[in-house]
Structure formats: structure tokens, C-alpha cells
Amino acid sequence: MDLEAVRTFVAVAEAGQFQKAAADLSITQQAVSKRIAALERDLGVRLFTRTPRGAGPTIDGQAFLPHARELLRTAERALASVRTGHRPLRVDVINSRGAASGLLRGFHRAHPGIELDVLMLFDIEPAVSAIRSGAIDASFRAVAAPGRPLPEDIASVRVLDEPLQLLTGPDHALAGAKSVTLAELAGHRIWMPGVVPGTEWTAYYDDLVAEFGLTIEATGPNFGSDALLDTIADTPALATFMGEHTRLIWPAGHGLRRIPVTDPTPVYPHSLLWHRDNPHPALATLRAHLATTAAGHDAAGTWRPRWVIPR
Structure with missing residues (x-):
């Protein structure tokens, strides 16, 4: 169905005259007549009757009018959903408790007027x-695992080097330490059931183990982070790694300890990925915000895999 013909029908119905509708639409009266005639042929009914005062909708025209208005409203919503700057910025944060989610929350606090789909x-x-x-505008990732280079049309920028911490239960041998070196962790069992073959974080921990x-x-x-915390709290022989910015809540009775890791401090590199041709203005705002909040990368005394893009 021709939406311009529908728009013309509504204009005539509201104006009550073909001439007035033509002026409202900035077209000729002849064009109005042609559009209405074409719409009547498509629908197989007469939509208007001529009167001394102009034109009035027929019974079929009256029945069609509310649906015509809804068609025009639907078309406007459809256009608004893809019009640059009018749809929400769609961003992938991997999970709700990690550092990337925190970065996006900080952006939302700084720019509450920008709509987000997370x-x-x-x-x-x-x-x-x-x-x-x-389908999405941006994603927070560790870039890039060995043998998996980014396509040329995908841009990236490092936004956060997140220090790892050791998480232990109250009875673990290292629970009382103010910090622990990587050398001191050799021989201790670090349990991470979320390390899945083929993922970027598994590539990260494989390099950490090897080095x-x-x-x-x-x-x-x-079974998720809650089950992981329960097991770590109850098992003195197990510990796990946790990002410094990962937000977790556990029962007070768990007595869990978050211990900084040093000499060197392993950092997990978070980057923002986006398509080089993406025109969404909020994407540029997000990148500018992250540029102002990002700390320096590859600081002295830190470690990260050699394959991480250093920008």
C-alpha cells in the first residue's frame, strides 16, 4: 500500500477539501485526486463523496480512517527506530558483573539522556x-586472541587494564596475605570452571599458566558465580582469580578474601570494538567518554599476553 496515498487520504479527511489538503501537503490538487483514485482502486471501495462544501468520507472511508492514521504512526515509529541518533545505542558487555558493565554504567551516569540497549x-x-x-554498535572484548585477527572494518581501542586478584576462603593458606606474588601461587590450585576452550579469556589464562x-x-x-563463591568459601585447597572491578556479593559467613597479585600484576585488557562506518552519534560520545576515563596501559610491573593489541 502506498503510504503517500494513505497520508493524502488522511489529509483530505481532516481538511474536508481536496484543495485544502493539496495546500497542506504542498502538492497540486490534481496530484491529490490521482493519489485518492489509486488508493480507491487498491482498496476496491470509494473513500469520499463530493459535497457542495468539499469532500466527506464515505462509510468505507470512515471505517478506513483510524487504520490509516495507525499506519502512518507505525511508519513514523519504524523510521525513528533506525534514524541516526534516534535509536538506542546497542552495546555488548559480556556479563552483568564484570568491568565492562561497570564502564557502561559510568557512561550512563555521565550521559543519562542517551538511550542504551545492553x-x-x-x-x-x-x-x-x-x-x-x-545488530549491535559496540562490544567490550580482550583483543585479540592468537590466530583470530580482527576484520579490517572493525576498529578497537584499549579502555581498561584490569588487575587480577586472588579470591580465597577464610581457611586458605594465603587468606591472611596482604598481597601474593605470581611465584607464590605456583603449586596452589586455582579453580575457574568458567574457562571454556576457544574463548578469549581462556587464551588469556593459557598464556598466564604457561609463563x-x-x-x-x-x-x-x-553453575555461575554464586556457586563458585560457595565452593571457594568451603574448600581451603581452592582459590580463584577475579578481576579487581568485578562486582560480587556473598554472605557474610563466607569470609572470602580478595588479595592483590603482584610481581608482576596480571592485568586483563578490555577493549571497545565497533564498525568503522557506524554513524551513530552516541557511539562517538561513548568513545570520547572512555578516552577520558581510561588509565595508562602496559604500566611497569604488570603483565598481559603478547597478542593483545597495544593501543
Whole structure:
């Protein structure tokens, strides 16, 4: 159905005259007549009757009028949903408790007028595909795992190097330490059931293990962070790694300890990915915000994998 013909029908119905509708639409009266005639042919009914005072809708015209108005409203909503700057900025943060989610919350506090759609995609491959297809505008990721270079149309920038901490229960051998070196962790069991083969974080921990002789176990099902915390609290032989900016809440009786790791401090590199041709103005605002909040990268006394893009 021709939306311009529908728009013309509504204009005539509201004006009560073909001539007045033509003036309102900035077209000729002949064009109005042609559009109405074409719409009547499409619908198979007469929409107006001529009167001495102008034109009035027929019974069929009266029945069609509210639906015509809804068609025009629907079309406007459809256009607004994709009009640059009028739809929400869609951003993938991987999970709701991690550092990326915190970065986006900070952006929202600084720019509350910008609408956001927050998504959580598991791995980098679907995230990159979603960026390239336009399904999302940006994604927070560690860039880039060995053998998985970013496509040329995807841009990235480092926004946060997040220090790792050791999380232990109250009876762990290192629970009382103010800090722990990577060398001191050798021989201790570090349990991380969320380390899944093929993910970027697994590539990160594989390099960490290889370089410092650590023992990371990924055995057993991953029941989520709450179950992980329960197990760490109850098992003196186990500890786990946790990002410094990861937000977790546990029962007071758990007595969990978050201990800084040093000499060197392993940092997890968070980057923002986006399509180079994405015109959404809020994306530029997000990038500018992150540029003002990002600290320096590759600081002395820190470690990160060699494959991380250093920008």
C-alpha cells in the first residue's frame, strides 16, 4: 500500500477539501485526486463523496480512517527506530558483573539522556559478527586472541587494564596475605570452571599458566558465580582469580578474601570494538567518554599476553 496515498487520504479527511489538503501537503490538487483514485482502486471501495462544501468520507472511508492514521504512526515509529541518533545505542558487555558493565554504567551516569540497549554475548566471534551486521554498535572484548585477527572494518581501542586478584576462603593458606606474588601461587590450585576452550579469556589464562607455571583447573560444571563463591568459601585447597572491578556479593559467613597479585600484576585488557562506518552519534560520545576515563596501559610491573593489541 502506498503510504503517500494513505497520508493524502488522511489529509483530505481532516481538511474536508481536496484543495485544502493539496495546500497542506504542498502538492497540486490534481496530484491529490490521482493519489485518492489509486488508493480507491487498491482498496476496491470509494473513500469520499463530493459535497457542495468539499469532500466527506464515505462509510468505507470512515471505517478506513483510524487504520490509516495507525499506519502512518507505525511508519513514523519504524523510521525513528533506525534514524541516526534516534535509536538506542546497542552495546555488548559480556556479563552483568564484570568491568565492562561497570564502564557502561559510568557512561550512563555521565550521559543519562542517551538511550542504551545492553546485551551480553558470550564469545568474540558472535560479537564481531553482530557488529558487522549492524545488530549491535559496540562490544567490550580482550583483543585479540592468537590466530583470530580482527576484520579490517572493525576498529578497537584499549579502555581498561584490569588487575587480577586472588579470591580465597577464610581457611586458605594465603587468606591472611596482604598481597601474593605470581611465584607464590605456583603449586596452589586455582579453580575457574568458567574457562571454556576457544574463548578469549581462556587464551588469556593459557598464556598466564604457561609463563608463570600456575595450575588452573576448569573441571566440573559452571553453575555461575554464586556457586563458585560457595565452593571457594568451603574448600581451603581452592582459590580463584577475579578481576579487581568485578562486582560480587556473598554472605557474610563466607569470609572470602580478595588479595592483590603482584610481581608482576596480571592485568586483563578490555577493549571497545565497533564498525568503522557506524554513524551513530552516541557511539562517538561513548568513545570520547572512555578516552577520558581510561588509565595508562602496559604500566611497569604488570603483565598481559603478547597478542593483545597495544593501543
